Amino acid sequence: MTGGAATFRETTAGSAEASIAVLLVLSFGYYAQRIGWVNEAGEKQISHLCVTVFLPALLFTQIAPQATPSNLLDYGIIIVLSIFAMFISYLVAFITRRTLETPRWAQAAFVFNNATSLPLLLLSSLEKTGTIRLIIGEHGGSVSDAIARGRTYLLIASLVGNIGRFALGPEMMSNKNNIGNHRSIHSPGGLPDTLYAPSQDSETSPLLSTRRIHTTNSNVWPAIKSAAGKSWSWIAGVLNPPLIAALVAVFFGLIPPLRHGFFDKGTPLNATITQSINYLGQLYTALQIFVLGSKLRSKRGEKLPVASTIVLFVHRFIIMPAIMIGVVYFLRSRWPSYIERDPMLDFALTMVGLGPPAITLAAISEMAKLEPHEDSQVARMFLDHRFFLDPHPMSASVSDYISSLPEYRAGSQRLQSIYSDLAKQRLSNPAGYSANVEWWRRTLSEVTSRGLQAGGILVLRADSLLVDEFRWEKVGRPLGVGYALTSLSTPSTSCPASASFISVKRFLDLPGSIYLSESGIAYRVASVVVGRPLWWALQHAGLVGSDDVISETWGEFVILANVEAAAKAVIDAQRTKGGIGPASALYNFASFRQTFGTLVGNYSGAALSETDVRVLVKHLERDRGSVVVDRQADVIKFIEEGASDRETITTVDKGILEMSVTVAKLQEQVDEIQKRIEERAEKINELLRKKQKELALSMLRSRKELEALLKLRLGALETVQTTLMKIETAAGDIAIMKAYETSTDTLKQLLADPRLQRERIDQTMENMAEALADHREVEEAIALGGAPTDLAEDEDLARELQQLVEQNEREAKVAQQEEAERRREEKAIADLERLGLHPQGPVEADDTKHAERPTPIEA
Incomplete structure (x- = not known):
């Protein structure tokens, strides 16, 4: 069985065990009600105790450590999007209530989801299967740091969810008509009616006032008192023990001295008061599930509304994830630098509106005083949602x-x-x-x-x-x-x-x-x-x-x-790996499997088995020629691309690999020793708080011994690392000198060619000069052959052409003048004819004049 398949099986088994544990607690409650150990009065008492004592204690210990000023400022986007998710869910619940006439509790089930246990369990499952690496990427840091950041983000989101749940949840679940009638009699907080303004409508009040200014002033003060009374009534009606505990937790978290005094490990207040409150809070989940199991029998007979349940499932597991993913994508693309660039933050933001309703809805139903049949529906709804979507990866088969x-x-x-x-x-x-x-x-x-x-x-x-x-x-x-x-x-x-x-x-x-x-x-x-x-x-x-x-x-x-496909992935990874020396190209079979085991898998959890490694190495060696292998010495060496001769595994390669393995083992020992030292330090503080000085002294000696051992191991690690670095540097120098020698030999071979001798070069250059001179003479002869034979004749032809051009221009000019003169004469004759006169000889004179005009002499 591969490591990935084993991880899937282990995760699935763990999640199944958790689900079975919840079913068993529900069964205990069901059986206790059946045989009469718990009656309806007992259910109410336990539920009341959970709401007023255990749940406030749980909220106080969960919210206060996360409600620090830095968290609220740095991760304000989580608070904003948590409120946004609740608002969108409220709109969907409002529309569903109007269209499908859903029960009162369904509106709160739409708005408030499981913001703590389900996301944290999913995060733990992703860590076990290694899928979290796909989320944080190659540059997202270590998996442990990413998981710690993810838990912080989700707890901040749960802070908003818990405050909103207990501030608005009872109001959403309650019968508003009854509440309205109740408030008409006395205030929700049990306040006397004297706090409310007296009615101004009275049969005995005069219709007209004789003191207008006094009446105007007297109307303002009762209005202020009435508004203040209504505001106080609303606040008193909203406040409940869980909400008060959440607000007190936020207050403690925002005040550094209170937060450090009550929630830092090792402080007296943390070991006494906070620990006792934590014990009370841990009782809530089991008791609440126990009561739910009891209600499944005592208030049975009411089935869940099919349409409302389907819409609730679709909203929680399809619509809200799609909306939150779209919002996160929009924020990242529109304002990439406004929000901290952390893949785990993006993952947490997309998880804000995901998941089934929380178990705390049962507590809200207790505060809202639901009808018995509605209370039973809440219990059934929790049971159905608990097993509709399991937060662990599916067992792959x-x-x-x-x-x-x-x-x-x-x-x-x-x-x-x-x-x-x-x-x-x-x-x-x-x-x-x-x-x-x-x-x-x-x-x-x-x-x-x-x-x-x-x-x-x-x-x-x-x-x-x-x-x-x-x-x-x-x-x-x-x-x-x-x-x-x-x-x-x-x-x-x-x-x-x-x-x-x-x-x-x-x-x-x-x-x-x-x-x-x-x-x-x-x-x-x-x-x-x-x-x-x-x-x-x-x-x-x-x-x-x-x-x-x-x-x-x-x-x-x-x-x-x-x-x-696996061979190609390994070769590409090794080519891009790089390194300063030969150690990066050397592996044994164990390190080869550790380095490339999950790299060649196309799916999460798929890794190389021992048989896979033997097959892949054989293929790389025999069919690809990418590695050489010494199976007796357990050495695998990658061959550089383009190597001319057949490389082998040398004694130097074996020594370098052995030192690399030693460095890895020493590093593991150093990490383990440091872990034990930290455990000893925590144990010493715990023993000192319990006044067990002798045991604390023994632990202190053990820590001193570990510190001395750590010093030795660090010294050995530094020595081996330094030696390995020098060996790799020397190996690199040898490769450089080999390249120098190869290039020198190549250059000498080229210079020893007879064609590069001085006499041969001079003779070749002389022959080239003679050939170029002959070529020049041929070019000149060709140019002379193509030139004109009589230059003087060309000049006479050009001169005669110019004279002809000038003569044509003069003739054109004379023709234009004659045409203008003729038009003037025609105009003059036309004018005389209009006057009744006839010209007496001017035309002849003109003709004579025209005949006597000299004829131009041709050139």
Whole structure:
């Protein structure tokens, strides 16, 4: 059984024992009422005693140590979100009360949850299973510190819950109509009616006042008295013994001298008064459960309202966790630096509104004076919630896992096909046979990787226990698992890795890599071609039964896919580990399992077994070439990536590993000695308080001896650590010098090449210069060949082109002038015609003038 599975079993057993203990106390109360030891009057007396004495004592000892000014200031966000959670729950309770007409106690059950015992028990369970590491992460500090912080956060939240529960709970549960009638007669706190303002409505009062100013003043004072009286009545009605105890506890917590005097260990007040109050508080839980058990019989007959109970369950276990997670995410994303960055704080904030109603609701029902049938419903509600959600992790098993698979939920013929004898399907239904074998491969691999069976997380142990764990009520035992294992463990090629499962013995005995072909093909061919048909024939002949089909394949099998994934995780972790010397690459089998045991597990609680370690190390050594192993000396050495030659384990490696193991053992001894010294100191203080000086003197001598031993061990630890550091430094220097030598030899080999001789270099450079000169001459010849042949002719052509351009420009200008002149003449003639005159020869003169205009000379 793996360590993770054992932890799950231990946690489950502990939680089951706690649940059975609660049931037994309820049974004692039920039986005591049945045989007449407790009657209804006795129930009322015990309940009254719990509410007025035992519960206030419990609240005082729980709240005062946590109600320090630093806690209330530093963790104010817990108080704010606790109030927020109660407000949201109150809104849901109000809506449910209006729509479903729930009983009076349901409103308080919605608002007030189990803020102490359930979250603390859940925190303890997470610590036992190691799941708390997933919450705090790699940089969240030690698990013990995280658990201590988490308890503080949850106790602060319970402080708010307890104060709110006893301040508002009785008012929510009580019959407000009756209370109203009661208050109309006299005050809730038992105050006389003279404290209330007299009525101003009277038949004898005059309609008009003769003294207006006096009447105005006289109306103010009675109004003030009336408001003060109502306020005092409300306060007196709200106050009750548990609330008073909670307020006194807060007062004691806020005053340092009182807090230290009453709650610091070793003080006289703590050993006397506080301890006596604590004894009284410890009586509350057992007596209250005892009374609840008695009420289950004396006030039976009332069932819980189904609709209200369902809504209450959904609200407590689905709606409130979703709301609180969303609020915490919003605060972290919007104001990341406003709240202290602590994963445990986030976890505690999400737990604020989670959980069933608290047992203290029974006390509230006593203060609210519920009707007998309602009181019985409160008792039943506590019993149902107590066992609806157990605060421990579910016991992991094969049956728990397979029940979540679709084949088991559907209950169809698919499951019957999987569980039937696959040998009959191989020929009749090849497609179904292949699908069923693949299903068994996936399922067995997953069951193994989750650590749900005894072999480990890399090795599957196939035996009768595994078959019994797969037994299902509707289909019986899995006959197909035997033939599936045979098929999965038979390689399809000459390469062993072609088989998904490999027997452990064969895996460890293979001399070569599983990824290379091996000899012995004839045997495997005979087993496939002859063995399987022969076994099928014997089965149909009735010579072998279904049990033989299963037991034929019993044994341990290496699941290759799991091994490959684990090897990759180990190599990656070792590569990123780093180190200043060779000690970081050296392990023995025990330290290897301790370092990588939980790292390769994909699920919480899954860890490497001893067989897993042997298989994984063999795979890393033979198939991956990542480690070298000396099994006689118990040494595992990781090889650096890219190493050229085959490394071996040297005497230096063995010495370094031995010193590393010695350092670890000395550190464990130092921690244990320090723990014993602290225990001796506490014991001495306790004996001195009891005036047992002789025993205290003996304990003091023992502490002195431990202190001397601690000094010796610390000296030895420092010496070994210093020596190990020097050895690692020297080993690093050797590696550096080796690199220097290698680089020097390489450089010398390169310089010894004949092509790097001086004469050869000069000759090569001269040849290169001549070649470059020849290349230059060729380029110049090509450039001359492409140049124009007559430069003077080009210049004449350019000059003539320019003259033509200028002539065209002049002609265009003259044409523009002539067009303008013609338009002016046409305009003048048009003007004369409008005046009735005709031009006498100007046109001819113009023509003559135009004819006499000189013609431009062409260039």
